[in-house]
Amino acid sequence: SYVLTQPPSVSVAPGKTATITCGGNNIESKSVHWYQQKPGQAPVLVIYYDSDRPSGIPERFSGSNSGNTATLTVSRVEAGDEADYYCQVWDRSSDHKVFGGGTKLTVL
């Protein structure tokens, strides 16, 4: 089965840029989606189709996908961005959706 690998944690100072990676074999051939989950809340879609933002998501959130790594970038990080972030793809070979293990973003 397809595996997505994320770093368990990323820390960043307010106003700086946070980069969260999602590794997978030839992940560039897949569409990658990203979710933000704050404590006690349901996940929220923040990036879909590698780099598109749903309405209502700040432009500070961006995504890219190349080679074996997809990346979620949060620019000008704010305290309210502190959350767990998950990447997700659809594995065509199994018709299963796959999540990465999640990355806890801490704002220092």
Place this chain on the structure above:
Amino acid sequence: EVQLVESGGGLVQPGGSLRLSCAASGFDFSYYEMNWVRQAPGKGLEWISYINTVGITIYYADSAKGRFTISRDNARNSLSLQMNSLRADDTAVYYCVREGNLRELDYWGQGTLVTVSS
């Protein structure tokens, strides 16, 4: 406004059964594929099951196959998950999730907690 409201969670003994329901509103339910995703306490997200718009094409994660059954009633705008032979490791918050055109999970319910314990 899209709303997905889960119900049916609770405490059940190992080996028992539970049926989760999801009431959908604010969109044309019959046009969207749907999923169940769960999250064990303190753990990450785990996709459980998928159903297409007419309920014919269905997929399950290995952890759910043979024990869980997903279904939908488009006339009632509802999604269900029948869970049998429950185990302690099925303990989790279960989310009802709408699927977008690019296989993204674009709207999530608030979840319902299932606790499997004696």
